[in-house]
Every structure is written in C-alpha cells, then in structure tokens.
Amino acid sequence: MTNTAPLVATAPQRNGAGGRGSRPSARRPASGRKTLTAYLFLAPFLLLFLTFVVGPAIFGIWMSLTNWSPFREVQTFVGLQNYINLFTPGTVTASDFWKSMSVTGIFIVASVPFLVVVPLLVAILLNQRIRATTAFRTIFFAPYVLGVAVIGVIWGYILDTQSGILNHLMGLIGLPSNVPWTVDVPWVWVSLVGVTVWWTMGLNTIIFLAGLKGINADLYEAASLDGAGTVNKFWNVTIPGLRPVMTFITTTTILASANMFGQSYLLTKGGPGTETRTAIMYIADQGLSQNNMAPAAAMSYVLFAALAVISVINFRLQRERVEKGLK
Amino acid sequence: MIKPWARRAIGASIALAVGIAISGCSASGAGTGGAVSADGEYSGPDVDVTFWHGWTGGAAPTIVPQLIQKFNAEHENITVKAVPQEWGDITAKMPLAIKAGKGPDVAVLHGDDLATYAAQNLLQDAGGIIDGLGYSGDDFPKGVFDKGNFRDAQYAVPWSVTPLGLYVNKTVLAKAGITEIPTDEASYTAALEALKGAGVAGEWVDGYVFTGTFEFQSLIWQFGGDMYNDDVTEATFNSEAGVKALTWMTDLVKNGYSPANVAQDGNIKALIAGETAFNWNGVWQTTNSAFADLDWVAAPVPQIGDEKAVWSSSTHWVFPQNKGQDKNKTAAASVFVKWMNDNSMGWAETGELPAANTVREDPALLEQYPNLEPFMNELEYAHYETVSPGISEANAQITLALNEALTGKKDPKSALDDAADKANQILKANQDKYGD
Numbered sequence: 001m002t003n004t005a006p007l008v009a010t011a012p013q014r015n016g017a018g019g020r021g022s023r024p025s026a027r028r029p030a031s032g033r034k035t036l037t038a039y040l041f042l043a044p045f046l047l048l049f050l051t052f053v054v055g056p057a058i059f060g061i062w063m064s065l066t067n068w069s070p071f072r073e074v075q076t077f078v079g080l081q082n083y084i085n086l087f088t089p090g091t092v093t094a095s096d097f098w099k100s101m102s103v104t105g106i107f108i109v110a111s112v113p114f115l116v117v118v119p120l121l122v123a124i125l126l127n128q129r130i131r132a133t134t135a136f137r138t139i140f141f142a143p144y145v146l147g148v149a150v151i152g153v154i155w156g157y158i159l160d161t162q163s164g165i166l167n168h169l170m171g172l173i174g175l176p177s178n179v180p181w182t183v184d185v186p187w188v189w190v191s192l193v194g195v196t197v198w199w200t201m202g203l204n205t206i207i208f209l210a211g212l213k214g215i216n217a218d219l220y221e222a223a224s225l226d227g228a229g230t231v232n233k234f235w236n237v238t239i240p241g242l243r244p245v246m247t248f249i250t251t252t253t254i255l256a257s258a259n260m261f262g263q264s265y266l267l268t269k270g271g272p273g274t275e276t277r278t279a280i281m282y283i284a285d286q287g288l289s290q291n292n293m294a295p296a297a298a299m300s301y302v303l304f305a306a307l308a309v310i311s312v313i314n315f316r317l318q319r320e321r322v323e324k325g326l327k
Numbered sequence: 328m329i330k331p332w333a334r335r336a337i338g339a340s341i342a343l344a345v346g347i348a349i350s351g352c353s354a355s356g357a358g359t360g361g362a363v364s365a366d367g368e369y370s371g372p373d374v375d376v377t378f379w380h381g382w383t384g385g386a387a388p389t390i391v392p393q394l395i396q397k398f399n400a401e402h403e404n405i406t407v408k409a410v411p412q413e414w415g416d417i418t419a420k421m422p423l424a425i426k427a428g429k430g431p432d433v434a435v436l437h438g439d440d441l442a443t444y445a446a447q448n449l450l451q452d453a454g455g456i457i458d459g460l461g462y463s464g465d466d467f468p469k470g471v472f473d474k475g476n477f478r479d480a481q482y483a484v485p486w487s488v489t490p491l492g493l494y495v496n497k498t499v500l501a502k503a504g505i506t507e508i509p510t511d512e513a514s515y516t517a518a519l520e521a522l523k524g525a526g527v528a529g530e531w532v533d534g535y536v537f538t539g540t541f542e543f544q545s546l547i548w549q550f551g552g553d554m555y556n557d558d559v560t561e562a563t564f565n566s567e568a569g570v571k572a573l574t575w576m577t578d579l580v581k582n583g584y585s586p587a588n589v590a591q592d593g594n595i596k597a598l599i600a601g602e603t604a605f606n607w608n609g610v611w612q613t614t615n616s617a618f619a620d621l622d623w624v625a626a627p628v629p630q631i632g633d634e635k636a637v638w639s640s641s642t643h644w645v646f647p648q649n650k651g652q653d654k655n656k657t658a659a660a661s662v663f664v665k666w667m668n669d670n671s672m673g674w675a676e677t678g679e680l681p682a683a684n685t686v687r688e689d690p691a692l693l694e695q696y697p698n699l700e701p702f703m704n705e706l707e708y709a710h711y712e713t714v715s716p717g718i719s720e721a722n723a724q725i726t727l728a729l730n731e732a733l734t735g736k737k738d739p740k741s742a743l744d745d746a747a748d749k750a751n752q753i754l755k756a757n758q759d760k761y762g763d
Binding site: 070092156159160163180183269273274290291292 | 423426534589591593597600719727749756
C-alpha cells in the first residue's frame with residue numbers, strides 16, 4: 001500500500017544529532033535560511049509524495065465512503081456502509097476479504113522470521129575476513145534486482161509438479177518426486193516463502209552488513225578480555241548493537257510481506273482455491289478488475305489500519321528493549 | 328521517422344479536430360457516421376483513427392502493423408494509429424479513457440467483456456454502422472454475431488473466434504497401439520485405458536482457466552447444461568450436467584488417466600515433452616513453435632456427453648462512445664473494420680480463426696494453414712462466452728470450484744454448489760451495479 005512510506009521513513013531514526021545547538025535564539029536568522037534551503041531540497045520529493053501518495057490516499061478515503069463507480073457521473077455518499085459490509089458476515093465481500101487477510105497473515109508469520117534470521121546469519125558470515133566477500137555479497141544480492149515476473153517464470157519451471165527440476169532432483173535422491181509445490185497446501189506455502197526469501201534476502205543482508213560494520217570493534221575486544229566466547233559475543237555485543245537496524249528491518253519486512261502479490265499471483269494463482277490469495281491480490285482484483293472500487297478502497301483502509309497497529313506494536317516492543325538495554 | 332505525407336495528414340487532421348472542437352459541432356449521437364458511401368468507402372475529410380488492441384504476443388506484433396500500413400497506403404484520407412497494450416491494461420484503462428473522451432475510435436474486445444462495456448454506455452450502438460457495412464449474423468459463424476447484442480442493441484462486429492480442440496501427441500498414442508483419434512466417450516475412454524496400460528497418463532487435467540475451465544464448459548454443454556439461466560440472473564453450472572462434467576474430470580485423476588495436482592500449463596508442457604497423449608487446448612496452440620519437432624495432430628474435442636459442443640472465445644470490433652466522439656472518425660473506423668475483416672486471411676498466422684465467413688470459407692486459408700481444419704469444423708456446434716455485465720467475476724467462481732474439486736478439497740457437487748451460491752450473490756450485485 002501507498003501508506004507505508006511515512007512509517008518507513010521514520011524507522012531508522014535514533015538519537016541523532018540532537019545534542020548540538022545550545023543557543024538556538026541567537027542563531028535564528030541563519031537556521032531559518034537553512035530550513036528554507038532544506039525545504040527547497042525536499043520540494044521535488046514532497047511534490048511527488050503529495051501528488052502520488054497523500055493525494056490518492058485522501059481520495060481513497062472519500063471513495064470508500066461512497067458507492068464510487070468509474071462509470072457514473074455522480075457518486076453517492078453512503079457513509080460507512082462499505083466498512084460495515086466488510087464486518088457483516090454473509091455479504092459478497094466479507095468472507096473473501098477476511099480469508100485473504102488471514103492468507104496475508106499466514107504469509108507474514110511464515111516469512112518474516114526467515115527474512116530476518118537468514119539475512120542476519122549471511123551478513124555475519126560476509127562480515128568475517130574471508131576471500132571474495134564482495135563477490136559473495138553480489139551473489140546474495142543479485143536475485144533482488146530481478147523483477148517479480150522473471151521470478152515467477154523461473155520458479156514456475158523449477159516447481160512444476162510433474163516436469164519441474166526440483167521434483168526431478170528429489171526423485172534422483174529417492175525423495176517423493178510428485179510434490180505439488182505450486183498446486184496444493186502446505187507445499188504452496190513452502191514455495192512462496194522459499195522463493196520470497198531467495199528473492200529479497202539480499203536487501204536485508206546488505207542493511208545488516210552495514211549495521212555490523214557500525215559496531216565498535218573495541219566492544220568485541222573488551223568482551224574477549226572478559227572471557228566471552230563467540231556465542232556470548234553474538235548475544236551481548238552483536239545483537240544489542242544491531243537493535244536499531246533490527247527495528248527497521250522487522251518493520252519494513254513485515255510491511256513488505258503484507259504487500260505480497262506477485263509471487264502468489266504468478267506461481268499459485270491464489271490457489272488451491274483461495275488458499276494463497278493475499279489481501280492485496282483480492283483488493284486489486286475487486287478494485288481494478290471488477291470495478292468494485294469503493295469496497296476495495298474500504299478494504300485497503302482496513303488493511304492499512306491493521307498494518308499501522310502491527311507497526312506501532314513492533315516499535316513499542318523494540319523501543320522497550322532498547323531502553324532496557326541502555327539501563 | 329514520420330513520412331512527409333503522414334505528417335501532413337496528421338497536421339491536417341489535428342487542425343480539423345481543433346476546428347471541430349471550436350465550432351462545437353463535435354457532439355455525436357449513436358448511429359452511422361455521415362461520410363461512408365454505399366461501397367464502403369470513406370469520403371470525408373482526412374482523419375486519424377486511434378485503434379487499441381491487446382495483441383502483444385506471438386505473430387501479431389508483426390502482422391498488425393503490416394495490415395495497418397497496407398490500409399493506410401490504400402486510404403488517402405484515413406490514418407490508423409494502433410496502440411498495442413496488454414489486455415489487462417486495456418481493461419483497466421479504456422473505460423476511464425472513454426469517459427474522459429481520450430479513448431480510441433475503434434478497439435477490439437473479448438466477447439465476455441462486451442456487455443460490461445455496453446452496460447456502462449461506453450460503446451456506440453453500432454446497429455447503423457453495421458447496416459451501412461452490410462453485415463448480418465449470416466456473415467459469421469453461428470452465434471458469434473449475437474454475442475455483440477446487449478439489451479436489443481448491436482454493439483460489435485466479430486473479428487475472430489478461438490475454439491477449444493483436442494491436441495494429440497501421435498508418438499505417445501502409438502505406444503498404446505492406437506492410430507485412430509478418439510471422437511466419442513467410448514473410444515476416448517478406451518484410448519485412455521490403453522495408454523494407462525502402456526504406463527502413460529493420457530490426459531492431464533488442471534484446475535485453472537487455461538484450460539481446465541474451458542474443458543469443463545465444453546463438457547457441461549455436451550451434457551445439455553449451461554453456465555447460467557437465460558437472462559443470466561442465476562448460476563446453473565451446479566446442475567446435474569455440471570456435476571457430471573466435473574465428476575468426469577475428477578475421475579480422470581481417480582482412474583489414473585491424469586496425475587493429481589497438475590500445475591497451470593503442466594499439461595501442454597507434458598504433451599510437448601512426450602509424457603501425455605491428449606491435451607484439450609485452444610486453436611491458438613496451432614502456432615506453438617514448440618510443436619515443430621513433434622508428431623502431432625489436432626482434432627475436434629471428443630463427444631463425452633449427450634451432444635456435440637465445444638467452448639470458444641471470440642473477439643469483436645467495437646466503436647467506443649468517447650465524450651465528444653468525432654463522427655468522421657467513427658465513419659473512417661468502420662471502413663477500417665470492414666477492410667480488416669476482408670483482409671483477415673493472414674490473421675490465421677496468430678492461431679485465431681478469422682470470423683468473416685468469406686475469408687474462412689476461402690480454400691486458400693486451409694491450404695496455407697491446414698491445422699485449422701478441425702477447429703473450423705467445430706464451429707457448427709461451438710458455444711461462446713456468456714454475455715452479461717460483470718460476468719467475469721462470477722465466472723471466476725467456476726474456476727475456483729474446479730480447482731477445489733481437482734485438488735481434493737471438496738467433492739464436485741459441493742464445490743459447484745458453493746461456487747454457484749457465491750456466483751448468485753455476484754450476479755445480484757451486478758444487477759445493482761449495472762442496472763437492468
């Protein structure tokens with residue numbers, strides 16, 4: 001959804017350059033000019049942000065309160081009816097929408113742990129003094145630059161039930177060779193999570209790697225002098241050192257997973273039945289294919305509200321940990 | 328790289344368009360454009376005609392520009408400009424573009440979309456245009472022309488039809504010692520049984536639109552049923568005929584004629600790889616280059632039920648009702664449509680059957696594209712897609728039922744019943760949404 005940008009933008013902030021400027025009143029003219037310069041630099045982005053994020057978002061609220069149809073001249077205000085329908089069992093959209101929300105939920109729960117832990121471990125490996133780290137870094141990051149359409153086609157060939165490469169290889173080593181990777185549960189989930197981890201872990205890896213570089217080497221040395229082993233150093237130096245990065249990564253990863261669309265659209269067609277039809281997929285279908293724009297707008301706001309709540313909880317939890325860590 | 332004459336034509340038509348807009352005589356109603364003479368020639372001022380279509384794959388990207396270039400060369404006062412884009416993009420963009428007066432002057436739509444557009448007043452009533460061009464239902468395969476009819480008005484001229492057929496890998500079929508292509512339930516089952524004996528799953532059945540849904544629709548018509556009642560207010564695909572059709576498909580898996588859990592396109596891949604003998608697929612596969620090294624043949628789909636029937640899709644020409652549509656452009660567009668239909672022989676290259684009978688009945692067509700013959704023979708009993716606004720959303724429920732039944736989530740009857748319940752809700756919502 002378009003609404004994630006402000007949350008993301010604030011995520012990596014920590015107590016930055018707040019300690020300076022003890023006499024603000026004396027420097028007002030200069031700082032005023034500086035503010036103006038800053039706004040000028042921000043203007044191009046702000047303009048795009050207002051036009052393509054804030055504007056449509058506000059328009060979407062209005063849309064969700066009407067029986068909006070692109071084909072009518074006049075739109076009728078219907079109040080909260082579209083929202084009420086979503087929460088009334090038995091309406092056309094309610095059961096499908098909540099099914100798709102639960103599908104998105106399953107995907108978040110299944111994918112986020114892997115998308116955080118695997119890149120963390122890879123980043124730690126890449127942070128060691130080994131040969132050809134740059135080459136490895138490129139290799140791990142490479143899939144991320146591919147478009148989802150490419151991913152869909154490649155994995156479609158690999159995961160085909162009968163003629164897929166994966167099942168063929170499994171057959172060679174005596175495992176079942178007819179696993180319905182893209183056709184039946186639970187295998188579709190394994191495929192979708194696996195493909196997503198392979199595709200996007202490069203980004204998180206690079207961010208973790210940057211975080212690792214930022215941890216003061218003295219801390220490791222001090223820990224060694226105190227007799228800490230590798231495991232102890234990991235839990236007591238690395239993890240606390242990565243906390244701000246971790247907050248950023250879990251938040252963005254949860255939001256990215258909640259926006260999952262292409263993988264299931266291309267690989268499983270939302271199937272079997274509607275088992276992998278995610279909320280975004282259902283909303284896009286309702287709004288753009290079926291022209292049910294008003295209910296679709298209402299659905300995206302419900303999804304937005306759910307994600308906002310999750311993000312706030314996530315921030316709170318991580319912040320408490322940071323504060324405890326400081327004590 | 329615009330040729331000087333073309334630039335002049337464009338300049339002239341822009342000047343013309345501006346002139347018309349300023350003088351305020353651009354308002355147009357339904358009906359014929361004024362400037363088409365009886366022999367189908369356009370005699371008005373120079374115009375640009377914008378043409379939207381979704382032919383972005385296969386042979387179309389070379390054929391369409393060739394045809395248009397030829398048309399433009401033959402018509403001094405008309406310049407057709409094609410705007411190819413994905414079908415999905417057309418669905419998303421065209422309604423809004425027409426409402427804003429920025430849509431095309433002529434477009435091609437799939438048969439099942441026509442009513443959705445017509446119900447929203449996005450298309451011109453083309454009755455007058457069609458009379459002017461001298462077209463009637465007899466100029467096209469039975470039943471296609473009527474698919475352009477909605478609430479007693481004709482909105483569309485057929486362009487192509489694409490029936491389902493039976494593709495056979497003859498090498499695999501020979502493994503079971505069979506040389507005759509099966510035509511009915513008995514011979515088809517016998518062939519599947521013989522193939523099973525030879526260790527081959529003969530027909531891989533899938534639960535996706537391509538092509539499980541097309542197969543199911545063919546079967547339900549063969550068993551005497553239909554997807555919806557006559558005025559499309561109620562889903563009837565869960566009728567006895569529907570249950571028979573879907574049960575026949577799930578039995579393919581149960582009897583070992585098909586593996587379970589076939590992924591989308593898994594069956595056509597298997598046919599090409601020599602792992603199966605039969606695949607129910609559309610006429611568009613006749614141009615599949617992967618068939619080059621294969622000993623294959625296409626045949627009409629076997630008659631499994633009580634009567635002959637087969638699913639077919641169709642595409643149609645439409646004349647969008649743009650805000651302030653220029654009558655001359657519509658008139659020129661109608662000349663273009665007639666010319667395209669008359670010159671649609673080469674369209675078979677894309678794996679679609681030209682809808683115009685004159686072109687299809689020309690022996691030269693089969694000489695050049697012999698693989699099309701079985702599909703042409705099916706047109707006698709082909710069924711086309713349901714005409715009703717917003718029907719694709721209800722149709723999606725059919726695929727859902729197939730998918731659930733073929734993956735063993737539900738038995739055929741309850742899968743179809745659940746889908747029909749949902750489809751009925753959607754039909755009711757559509758009535759509210761698009762009115763009667």
